[in-house]
Amino acid sequence: MKFYWDHAVMFFSIEYWPDPQRGIKEAYRVLKLGGKACLIGPVYPTFWLSRFFADVWMLFPKEEEYIEWFEKAGFKDVQLKRIGPKWYRGVRRHGLIMGCSVTGVKPASGDSPLQLGPKAEDVSKPINPLTFLLRFILGTMAATYYVLVPIYMWLKDQIVPEGQPI
Template identity: 85%
Template sequence: MASAMLNGAENLTLIRAIAPNPKGLGFHASDFSGKHFPKLTSVSCGKLSMRPMKSRSPITKCSVSAPRPASQPRFIQHKKEAFWFYRFLSIVYDHVINPGHWTEDMRDDALEPADLYTRNLTVVDVGGGTGFTTLGIVKHVDAKNVTILDQSPHQLEKAKQKEPLKDCKIIEGDAEDLPFPTDFVDRYVSAGSIEYWPDPQRGIREAYRVLRLGGKACLIGPVYPTFWLSRFFADVWMLFPTEEEYIDWFQKAGFKDVQLKRIGPKWYRGVRRHGLIMGCSVTGIKPASGDSPLQLGPKAEDVSEPVNPFVFFSRFILGALAATYYVLVPIYMWIKDLITPKGQPI
């Protein structure tokens, strides 16, 4: 029964290099029929180019995910629900969640486009949580030059206990209202945080603002599923953006040379139909000093406003139940990888 529930119409794998079809799309129509194609390293959209190909051709679309509804409940997306969600999840985050969705190999692969090429770079890790991603950053950058920011003191407490991070600055803060001056850091990194932002565009605009001229933002996050059941639970739980949305948010904030690189656990064999909690790494370069050219209105959520306890509790329970589905999916994919002969689609 589990197999029947999780077998989607698309069994999409990653590709290394694609030539745009005559309609200007990054994928041919037959790519969505359930067939496999070779592995992808990265994709870019609009008038941008493909990496790492030497001969570059412009493409206009890059996503293999289904269109995401503009309005969904997403019960754990907002800050208050996310705060309490991680109040309990922080206890087992490194040992239960990361092994299924965010491995060390994935982390290093996702951080590669951030160009952490010198130990003197200044870096902010936004939504850094327990410091798992930061451990990958300090392989390349001196810890004293790295700041970890998160709204969850319980997650940050775990980060403080990690010896390689003892020289990092660790502060509580809001990804949509960063407590840093404009033109402040060389690199902005955020992994597994955007899915909880009520207003992702605002958070990416803040990434632009705090970077110095020529600085690079690297945002790592989930991708929207194509399989109907996975889409349902994704929409109930938290924000799973499409690849087009990532690109659009970066470009609207003012970033140039926007690139998207797909990532995923090895045992998924590139399958993306169920969505991935860590599914892509998006980078962009700040082309000019100063604030972002994008102007936005008031915040989507005011955490100072009182909430109805019954409504809050109901949202929290529903969201946590939906999250359970995404604990089971990687287990299912891991078992499929074990029993399906290598070289065959899963």
């Protein structure tokens, strides 16, 4: 017996997926005809230091990539909406990563029309300990950065008058 769903929600997990297109294709597969998928995830930053840490740490897709992935998977009525905390004020010159919500509707029964080859993953090579250590240190620095920047922006919001960009 097969089960299909009215909605598929993917919430701030895409940055950990090794192959995002496969995950979106799978969401298409499990939906009923007319079902809606919603993916909420981070957006690629604009500030150089934020971009550096984003590239080192994990996947931060561009808004255009989210839309492209949904359309390639077969979704129709694809829409993207930017999301962020109340204090964000919509300015991205500081490179703070805000998120977006992408939705799409499954227009036809069956699997996604997207054809992907077999999943290729090479786990036979041993990990270089020095490379691992460097990535661990940079990842820890990135995680710290992405905790401190929102705190800084929240504090700045408390000081800068309403209506002014922060």
